[in-house]
Amino acid sequence: MSKTYIYPETKAAVSAAEWEQRVNLAACYRLMAHYRMTDLIYTHVSARVPDAPNEFLINPYGLMFDEITASSLLKVDHDGRIIHDPTGIGCNPAGFVIHSCIHHARPEINCVLHTHTAAGMGVAAQQQGLLNISQHAMRFHGQLSYHDYEGVALDADEQPRLVQDMGSNKAMILRNHGLLTAGATIREAFDLIYYLERACQAQIAAQSGGAALHICSDAVAAKVASQFSVSDGSDEQDWPALLRLLDRIDSSYRQ
Template sequence: MSSLSTLPAPAHNVQQRVSAEEWQVRVKLAAAYRMAALFRWTDHIYTHFSARVPGPHEHFLINAFGLLFDEISASNLVKVDVDGTVIDDPLGLGINQAGYVIHSAIHQARPDLLAVMHTHTRDGAAVSAQRGGLLPLSQHALAYYSRVAYHDYEGIALDVEEQQRLVANLGSSNILILRNHGLLTGGVSVEHAFRELHGLERACNIQIAAQAGGNADLHYAPAAAIDKVRQQSALQASGDGPGIARHWDALIRQLDRQGQGYAQ
């Protein structure tokens, strides 16, 4: 495995040898990494986002192990299959084994989820460590409260035997809190998975802030409101409707003010 002190260019022109559809997904996934860096959701070179490669093969794209999120570009993403075989690794860095275990399990079990995103943020990990998990404390939280799933911590996710339990706990949901670990969202597109993660992270921020008052009583949303917001959030949950694209387009405008290196 290679080591690097400066980031080299990929060994060959990736855009010229992949389909236009794959390149589009690469650009979107790289943008998601850069936005996560912009929002300070990163854990140095750890954690991972992935996206399924369009086409008949069970391939997905994930970050090269050793790159910071703000170094990810469309050309340096690694293509891997669900069995762990690296198909294309432009920088020769390989991938994080924990990333493979988590993402391959979900891509194989849930072909409806074209993108999967996982974070170790301070507030996300803090909520994951609470017995009650995500609480119905805010409008943000209510968008997820009725559909969040949980997976108990089993150690660093290096054991492929954990995959079966991970996907069983995820079930038909696309929102998973990994206990004592972090957050995970899936989506029918990169844009959808990122929208889900953006709101979930914010819900965790609000929960930790609300709990910072110590012994102050917290007011939970009433059951009727929880059910109402569940219905109102149905389009976001499914990835349908104009809201996902509107949210993504605004994020891209924000990101592009920092430069467009992600698209290279």
């Protein structure tokens, strides 16, 4: 890991709460790289600044996800004004359009994550969307939104429709485009994208086999979704375990 993307002055310039958020967001970027959910530099994860709710952190538009560090993250407000950009690279315009409107409309959401994976785009291109063919898929039953493709997300005019289509859900398939999840925490948003991605992978794999699919009923799917809605305490264990994984690989995300 090159030290080119480590900026010691950032830590001195932000609050302790923001720094902790930065470390967790940088970790999320590294995890996205580790689990191969990247599209070069063109997708994004954002996190609200804890003590400045009208500002959020996002990747500089030019770093690979495995290069992201806590100190290199860009800070921007909901109006697009760059607050802090240690790299000088700037922000992905499409990333700003997608993320800013969700952060603005959903104050309970503190992290938004968007991907262009092969499996995610594959399911996003299917008329029927995500099918009840795996436990991973059924956890999203009744809690998954869809947004029709309108072109590359560069137009602010699309923002109200993104927000309206997402509704109160925390996961959405952007048709012909990719996946999007959101959470009250970075951990929650990552957990949702990880399992939504796995559900899409399972669907594409099952369809590729050519055999008839066994699709579970909506009643069973609703039961599964209800079961997943009850916390078993694992959410207090999995994120620290993931951070330990990253620390074994390369702990520079913390800098």
